[in-house]
Amino acid sequence: MFSDSTAIEHVRAGKLRPLAVTSATRSEALPDVPTVGEFVPGYEAGAWIGVGAPRNTLGDVVERLNKEINAGLADPKMKARLADLGYTVLPGSPADFGKLIADETEKWGNVIRAANIKPE
Amino acid sequence: MKLPRRQFLQLTAGAAALPVVSRIGWAQTYPSRPVRLIVGFPAGSGADFGARLIGQWLSERLGQQFIVENRLGAGGNIATEAVVRAPPDGYTLLLVTVSNAISTTLYEKLNFDFIRDIMQVAAIYRGIGVMVVNPSFSAKTVTEFIAYAMPRPIRAKSTWRRAATGGRRISMASFLRRWPVSTWCMCLIAAAHPRSQICLADRCR
Numbered sequence: 001m002f003s004d005s006t007a008i009e010h011v012r013a014g015k016l017r018p019l020a021v022t023s024a025t026r027s028e029a030l031p032d033v034p035t036v037g038e039f040v041p042g043y044e045a046g047a048w049i050g051v052g053a054p055r056n057t058l059g060d061v062v063e064r065l066n067k068e069i070n071a072g073l074a075d076p077k078m079k080a081r082l083a084d085l086g087y088t089v090l091p092g093s094p095a096d097f098g099k100l101i102a103d104e105t106e107k108w109g110n111v112i113r114a115a116n117i118k119p120e
Numbered sequence: 121m122k123l124p125r126r127q128f129l130q131l132t133a134g135a136a137a138l139p140v141v142s143r144i145g146w147a148q149t150y151p152s153r154p155v156r157l158i159v160g161f162p163a164g165s166g167a168d169f170g171a172r173l174i175g176q177w178l179s180e181r182l183g184q185q186f187i188v189e190n191r192l193g194a195g196g197n198i199a200t201e202a203v204v205r206a207p208p209d210g211y212t213l214l215l216v217t218v219s220n221a222i223s224t225t226l227y228e229k230l231n232f233d234f235i236r237d238i239m240q241v242a243a244i245y246r247g248i249g250v251m252v253v254n255p256s257f258s259a260k261t262v263t264e265f266i267a268y269a270m271p272r273p274i275r276a277k278s279t280w281r282r283a284a285t286g287g288r289r290i291s292m293a294s295f296l297r298r299w300p301v302s303t304w305c306m307c308l309i310a311a312a313h314p315r316s317q318i319c320l321a322d323r324c325r
Contacts, residue, residue: 007250014255020262022249029248036251039262049170050243051157052216054208055236061150061210062241065178069242072177082173082245090243097216097240104221105235112225 008086021086022046029086048090048104050097066094150210151184158189158203159215160196166247167196171215174244188215195219197230204232214238 008029010016020036021027024044036043051069053062072078073089082089090100157175161167168190175186191199196219206212220234232238251262259265 007252011250011252016252017255017257017260018250018252019259019265020251022251027248030250033250034262036262045249046246047166047218047249048243048246049167049218050216051174051241052203052214052220052238053210053241054203054206054212055239056208057210057239058208062239064150065210065213066242068178068181069174069244071181072174073244075177078173078177086248086250087245088247089245092243094240094242097243100243101216101221101235101240104218105224108218108222109225112222 027086028083048100050090050100062094151182153211154185154187155211155213156189157186157213157215158191158199160191160193160199160217160219162190162192167215167217170244186213195223195226197223197227200234200238201230201232204237213241216240 007016007018011018011030011033018030018033020039021030021033022036022043022045024035024037026033026035036045051065053065070091073091079089090097155178157171159165159168159171168188171188175188178186191202193199196217200214200220200223203212203214216238220238223230224234251265253259253265259267
């Protein structure tokens with residue numbers, strides 16, 4: 001089974017056995033667990049999140065929210081909690097987030113086309 | 121009624137300035153009421169966790185409730201469309217996930233263009249996926265898992281068809297593309313939530 005980071009607590013409790021993590025490099029949250037890429041070269045898959053707004057939302061509002069979210073990502077308590085769960089914070093501008101979305105859309109687009117995956 | 125010149129000028133200046141003042145004032149007072157943060161995945165999911173974490177942070181920082189609303193369905197597309205159709209006033213936000221990047225290619229007919237219709241506000245974090253098995257399962261490494269799964273027939277198609285998200289399915293699919301194991305193990309990733317419990321309960325073997 002492939003799970004998201006919510007599996008980490010069960011791994012630590014011994015209820016699940018980890019075989020691999022899906023990140024490109026080993027995770028500080030589970031340092032002894034190999035990456036899938038160590039068995040399947042080039043493999044990387046990670047879930048990420050961010051915040052979006054409807055098109056034409058006022059720039060000042062977007063900037064304000066961006067600033068406050070970045071303040072949260074810089075907060076030592078929040079950072080430590082996220083690191084413990086295997087998350088890496090992604091501070092940056094709205095444009096940085098746009099680049100992440102563009103890159104990931106291309107990456108998964110290639111996978112979907114190559115594997116001919118259809119929605120069910 | 122005759123207005124003194126100074127008062128007249130103040131009034132007209134005030135009237136002319138009104139749209140600008142209210143626009144700036146509006147942005148400065150944002151948010152003046154609760155903000156909805158729409159999530160396309162259920163309570164207990166990773167996306168929901170992230171939404172609640174950042175929602176609570178923003179509530180504390182901005183002095184208004186950021187209310188997480190779970191709108192499930194179509195791999196997150198129901199939630200995305202709800203935000204696309206919402207007024208662009210900052211009071212309806214979307215918890216964007218990797219599923220949005222996947223859906224752009226996966227679904228041919230969407231009623232929106234994600235990149236065009238949703239403005240990027242900020243990324244939050246990237247998480248890891250974990251490939252896990254029940255501790256009673258024989259495989260202890262990825263190699264052993266593949267050796268076990270390879271000759272097994274498909275056993276759980278009906279369950280796995282109910283998978284709620286495109287994301288994890290494709291994560292697995294990109295794995296399978298390299299290693300053509302049968303999809304019996306897909307059932308383990310099938311139910312929407314809480315995913316970990318399915319493997320804990322050992323329902324799929």
